[in-house]
Amino acid sequence: MKNAPALKLVELLEIDPHAFRNVLENFPTGVTIVTAAVGTRKVGVTANSFSSVSLSPPLISWSIDKRSSSYEVFNKASHFAVNILAADQSNLSGQFARHSEDKFASVEHTHGAGGAPIFPECSAHLECELFSQIDAGDHYIILGKVVAFTDHDTTPLVLLRSLQNWVTNHWRFAHRGGGHRSTANLDRFLDCRSKAMRQFKHWY
Numbered sequence: 001m002k003n004a005p006a007l008k009l010v011e012l013l014e015i016d017p018h019a020f021r022n023v024l025e026n027f028p029t030g031v032t033i034v035t036a037a038v039g040t041r042k043v044g045v046t047a048n049s050f051s052s053v054s055l056s057p058p059l060i061s062w063s064i065d066k067r068s069s070s071y072e073v074f075n076k077a078s079h080f081a082v083n084i085l086a087a088d089q090s091n092l093s094g095q096f097a098r099h100s101e102d103k104f105a106s107v108e109h110t111h112g113a114g115g116a117p118i119f120p121e122c123s124a125h126l127e128c129e130l131f132s133q134i135d136a137g138d139h140y141i142i143l144g145k146v147v148a149f150t151d152h153d154t155t156p157l158v159l160l161r162s163l164q165n166w167v168t169n170h171w172r173f174a175h176r177g178g179g180h181r182s183t184a185n186l187d188r189f190l191d192c193r194s195k196a197m198r199q200f201k202h203w204y
């Protein structure tokens, strides 16, 4: 029993980070873009680590990679916004998943609490006050207290094994029509799926 903690440490050190990320992909998530602003500097990061934490008070969390150049702004900003992406916003997800000096170029947005950018076409957005931060391995967990939200009630983007949105759409199409139509939609689904897989491999 005395040796148990040391054994656990060895097991942890042997876990390959890529295999670990792959196993986590068995858990389907939505896709968000978390944004913040300080002065004239705006940042936005595609994030699927978003999670609900508490209903009363209304708390949510997400985690940010310590290497992210956007962290400096999230660390200083009094507020941030979580934009929950709609099924047709996979391009936006890609745009905010890569480092760039101006991720917001030609992206329509307004400003919420603390000036955090909000995308009007998303499925829903939450405006949050920074509640606390936790140092956690190679990420910081950021907790936010929700001060306002808007629910646009549109189909959200879904990420399952690096495969965005197509699963939901396939089932909608397949159950609407029969015969040839279902077959055509299945072909379209498979085609879209391979494109999505290629795109995601490129982003990572």
Ligand SMILES: Cc1cc2nc3c(=O)[nH]c(=O)nc-3n(C[C@H](O)[C@H](O)[C@H](O)COP(=O)(O)O)c2cc1C
Pocket (backbone or CB within 6 Å): 031, 044, 045, 046, 047, 048, 049, 050, 062, 063, 064, 065, 067, 068, 069, 070, 071, 093, 096, 097, 098, 099, 100, 159, 203
């Ligand atoms: C689907 C998806 C989910 C992601 N989730 C997160 C996340 O939860 N936290 C994070 O820090 N980065 C996440 N990333 C990567 C960031 O979006 C990316 O590192 C960031 O935009 C880099 O830009 P920056 O250095 O300008 O901040 C995710 C990327 C993708 C494609």
